Amino acid sequence: MSVEPRRSKLVARLTHPVARPLASVYRWVDERMGISDLVYKALYEAVPRRGAWTYTLGSVTLIIIALQIVTGMFLLWSYVPSTTEAWLSLNYLAHHNEFGAIVRGMHLWGAYVLLLVIGLHMVRTFVSGSYKKPRELNWITGVILFLLVLALGITGAMLPWDQAAFWTTVVTTHVLSYVPLLGHWLQEVWRGGNQVGPVTLTRTFAIHIWLLPALLVPLIGLHIYLLRRHGEHGSWVNYRNDPEESERERADRVLRAEPPYPAVPSDPAYSVPDDLDEFFPSQVGKDAIVSFVAVLIIFVMAVVVGSPLEAPANAASLTYVPTPEWFFLPLDQLLVQFPQAWMIPVGVFIIPGLASTLLIMVPFLDRSPDREPWKRPQLMVPALFTLLFLIFEALLGVNRLFNL
Amino acid sequence: MARRMSRRRFMVLATNVAGAGITLLIAAPIVGEVLQPIFTRRAHPWVRVGDITQVPVGLPTAYVVQMPTTQAWKVPPVARIVYVVKLNVGSAVQVLPLSNVCTHMQCDVHWDQNLQQFLCPCHGGLYSITGVNVGGPPPRPLFRYRHKLVGETLYVRDQLTEA
Numbered sequence: 001m002s003v004e005p006r007r008s009k010l011v012a013r014l015t016h017p018v019a020r021p022l023a024s025v026y027r028w029v030d031e032r033m034g035i036s037d038l039v040y041k042a043l044y045e046a047v048p049r050r051g052a053w054t055y056t057l058g059s060v061t062l063i064i065i066a067l068q069i070v071t072g073m074f075l076l077w078s079y080v081p082s083t084t085e086a087w088l089s090l091n092y093l094a095h096h097n098e099f100g101a102i103v104r105g106m107h108l109w110g111a112y113v114l115l116l117v118i119g120l121h122m123v124r125t126f127v128s129g130s131y132k133k134p135r136e137l138n139w140i141t142g143v144i145l146f147l148l149v150l151a152l153g154i155t156g157a158m159l160p161w162d163q164a165a166f167w168t169t170v171v172t173t174h175v176l177s178y179v180p181l182l183g184h185w186l187q188e189v190w191r192g193g194n195q196v197g198p199v200t201l202t203r204t205f206a207i208h209i210w211l212l213p214a215l216l217v218p219l220i221g222l223h224i225y226l227l228r229r230h231g232e233h234g235s236w237v238n239y240r241n242d243p244e245e246s247e248r249e250r251a252d253r254v255l256r257a258e259p260p261y262p263a264v265p266s267d268p269a270y271s272v273p274d275d276l277d278e279f280f281p282s283q284v285g286k287d288a289i290v291s292f293v294a295v296l297i298i299f300v301m302a303v304v305v306g307s308p309l310e311a312p313a314n315a316a317s318l319t320y321v322p323t324p325e326w327f328f329l330p331l332d333q334l335l336v337q338f339p340q341a342w343m344i345p346v347g348v349f350i351i352p353g354l355a356s357t358l359l360i361m362v363p364f365l366d367r368s369p370d371r372e373p374w375k376r377p378q379l380m381v382p383a384l385f386t387l388l389f390l391i392f393e394a395l396l397g398v399n400r401l402f403n404l
Numbered sequence: 405m406a407r408r409m410s411r412r413r414f415m416v417l418a419t420n421v422a423g424a425g426i427t428l429l430i431a432a433p434i435v436g437e438v439l440q441p442i443f444t445r446r447a448h449p450w451v452r453v454g455d456i457t458q459v460p461v462g463l464p465t466a467y468v469v470q471m472p473t474t475q476a477w478k479v480p481p482v483a484r485i486v487y488v489v490k491l492n493v494g495s496a497v498q499v500l501p502l503s504n505v506c507t508h509m510q511c512d513v514h515w516d517q518n519l520q521q522f523l524c525p526c527h528g529g530l531y532s533i534t535g536v537n538v539g540g541p542p543p544r545p546l547f548r549y550r551h552k553l554v555g556e557t558l559y560v561r562d563q564l565t566e567a
Contacts, residue, residue, distance in 0.1 A: 084479055170511065321525040335509065
């Protein structure tokens with residue numbers, strides 16, 4: 001089927017069955033705004049049929065980030081970012097506003113599930129070799145987004161101003177003081193003084209609700225733009241790579257593809273996938289199903305487990321044992337393993353910094369054209385050991401904190 | 405000017421200069437606002453810790469002190485711990501007002517009677533009775549408060565000094 005009839009069918013489907021009187025209004029708006037064109041461009045795209053379920057992870061990430069933004073917006077209806085009132089406002093929420101407590105629970109569990117889904121999304125991209133040319137920037141923007149989400153996670157953990165939040169604030173802001181030369185000033189700028197106090201909370205709050213999201217949202221836009229520019233078919237499973245097929249025959253497949261490829265065919269071997277499907281509804285449907293399961297898990301955890309609120313912040317505590325958020329356990333364990341003087345900055349900055357740099361550099365460390373994981377053991381084996389190391393460190397951290 | 409500037413070149417120049425001006429005018433006060441804490445001098449009033457007559461020699465005793473917050477607008481004072489340590493030095497008794505803030509990541513340390521050391525719950529830092537870091541990650545001894553004794557009443561300032 002050629003493009004045009006498909007398109008009008010799509011438009012007809014969008015307008016016709018809803019309500020007949022609305023159709024004329026829709027046509028009036030569409031004539032002036034071109035909504036149908038946008039919808040058509042967004043939904044009518046070739047996506048690979050194989051591996052489609054693993055490709056839902058990016059959409060799930062997007063949906064959960066949207067959930068975080070919406071629940072965050074409505075947490076602002078109840079939360080006061082002040083050292084004297086933050087805890088009181090959330091305590092009120094917990095006991096006098098049952099649905100508000102669920103909103104806070106969803107924001108917390110949304111963050112936890114989001115980190116897990118981003119982890120799976122990264123593993124999928126890594127294993128399938130989808131970061132290779134021309135998709136290097138997809139990977140790099142993705143890693144930066146992951147780091148921003150970690151920063152959102154840790155700043156969010158500081159806001160309730162209970163014991164957990166207070167000591168997370170103390171330790172996290174004090175880590176900055178180990179930056180060579182500038183450390184003391186950086187810590188003062190974040191804390192608004194040399195100690196954690198009222199200004200620390202307003203600054204952390206501002207970072208959490210505006211600064212980081214203002215960086216996150218446009219970067220998500222860039223990430224998705226790059227995805228659409230190069231297509232979703234970065235994985236080896238989408239290619240026959242028939243050695244008999246000439247380059248000309250491949251180029252011909254690009255031209256005749258229906259729906260059209262979004263790909264910029266810069267790598268002839270990996271620009272023409274076989275076995276295609278339509279983005280809408282085949283992929284969108286799968287995305288919706290998996291996203292629904294993720295949101296359901298978040299909702300159930302918010303209702304059943306909820307979000308904890310410990311005793312109010314107390315800087316004069318002799319019995320409280322501060323524990324980090326679970327996603328910072330490996331880093332916390334590094335703090336124990338790199339003691340004293342010059343070793344502390346090694347554990348705090350050099351090792352995590354080196355790890356982040358290597359993660360960003362992945363597309364340049366592995367420039368071979370091969371995408372099958374078993375053909376790139378030089379990357380897969382170190383990555384596996386890194387993952388096992390992170391889990392091992394987290395377990396050591398749990399063991400240490402529970403045996404104290 | 406030797407050569408007359410074309411209208412087009414002037415408008416390009418105007419775009420750049422005006423754009424830089426807009427950025428600078430917006431950025432300058434923002435940078436000032438963010439960096440202000442670095443340049444702010446704060447008062448460190450004397451705070452009464454209490455009568456330390458009852459503190460036994462060789463047993464660090466925790467006093468809860470209401471420290472005024474001088475960081476920002478008027479808020480209620482914040483409770484902090486001052487560990488008062490009395491030690492025999494020759495025939496005299498030395499008084500050490502130790503901060504209980506770990507020098508590693510600033511968690512609250514406490515005196516562990518079994519270990520006979522100060523222990524930090526966060527990452528296992530250990531300090532001797534005089535506050536010297538003797539184990540775990542802390543890079544330096546516990547800080548001491550600036551202090552004065554009026555009779556047997558101890559006063560400290562929210563100002564820490566190296567041991």
